[in-house]
Amino acid sequence: MSVVPDTTTKIAFTDNDTKFNTDGVTFIVNPYDELALTKGLEIAEANGGTVTVCHVGSSSSDAAIRKALSIGASEAIRIDAEPLDSQFVASQIAPIAKEYDMVITGRESIDYNGGAVCGLLGAELNWPSVNVVTEIAVADRKATIEHDIDGGREELEVNLPVVVSAQKDLCEPRIPNMKSIMQARMKPLNVVPAIEVTQQSEYHTYDLPPAKQGVKLVDASDPAALVEMLKLEKII
């Protein structure tokens, strides 16, 4: 699970564009990870079993982790380290994940958009991995999975253990209620130290897309004029 800026956040950077400006930013559970968690709970309820939430980050993530516990996870593991990149995160999660039957990640985090943790875990654990999953059903340690591919969808069958990444259509995220929020306070949140890994990448600077020059308006009565303009600029 990743903790990310709320989707309405206006992105800005500080320290000579080397750091994300967290001033006034609300941090949330990554939306795709909420789906992953909900689906995990559905599968555990149907087959017996429990769901553990795993996160790489500092104690500033604890509120979001409590939210995940209130949604229904039985326990949480926080690996106490700055999540440097997808490869760092996957290397930290892998030794924990290998004790489980299934790992569900989000399709991507909405901050770094790497979309790589699922595949990286597959490679590290030597488990099959299936990306951008829109449906999963598990029975007799076999998962039937539907996932998006370029220009379509396919249905696959795979034996557990497996690692998959959650896409939007997978389920409706579960909303915690007052009782589950109270219960979440009592659930274990285990903090473990990070293992030593080689840092594969370094984020140096950030920038924002260039601003638009200003819109050229075309009269609604004459859309053909737009076609002329687009042709003139060789856009079409």
Added chain:
Amino acid sequence: MAILVFVETQDGKYKKAGLEAVSYAAQMNAGEVTALCIGEHEGLDAVAKIGASSLVVLPDMGHFDAQKVSSAISQVASNLNVDTVVISNSYAGKDIAPQIAGQLKASLATNVVSLPNAQGEVTRGVYSGKAFAQVKLNGAKKVLAITPNSFDILDNTQTAAMKEVDVTISEGGVVLKELKKVTGKIPLTEAEVVISGGRGLKGPENWNLVEDLADELNAATACSKPVSDMEWRPHSEHVGQTGITIKPNLYIAIGISGAIQHLAGVSSSKTIVVINKDPEAPFFKAADYGIVGDAFDVIPKLTEALRNN
């Protein structure tokens, strides 16, 4: 130095995004470029004229099983001792890039939108299109997944030859049950022109307006989040922060107000046209061209004008 490029194919033809990857590798100017494809392909010349000096063809493995494919590509990369593997950032590419990086113990960057600069940094899209980051990959080996429509395909003819590499095709863990191909449709992430509809279209029954315009421009169709949430259109068409991030040459938004989450997914489009009856719609501030008018009146005229052109 040597670079290996996976060129995706569809029905035996090289995909444009795959050719972009070959041209990207050639423009890196960092050594010999080997193109790799699987199964039926278009031959050596098509990749040689844009910078590849050899082509490796792996046997057809049937269904695209990411584990099988990445293991085979990793074997070729090791065998040829390449430093960099370049892949297109499609669904298939994003499926295999991390696995190849894992298998080769290479550093990985996805969503790449620039060539490496003098410091060896590449630019990648972050915050779902709201920003870019300059990233330095530390590993001696690198895997780069490059965003479609980010690089031109440049002529750069090489003397080229086919290359044979022995690979062991692994078993693969997944079994294909059913394939639901949306045929005749252009994948959104690779489309050069995208026509997108929002709540302003009032209901799914009016999508013929979007589709007719898309037909004239050979475009893919997309939609805003409310439209996919209301199930007027499938989620696979949803562009925006929690949907797909796209980078077409031309993006035409019809009846979409332009919430920050939507803009995040489309702001990298080269040219943005906004058609909305509300002159105050925030999208106009992010647009290159705009028409303030009723979609039901403007779009048929626009489609007609294109047809007559």
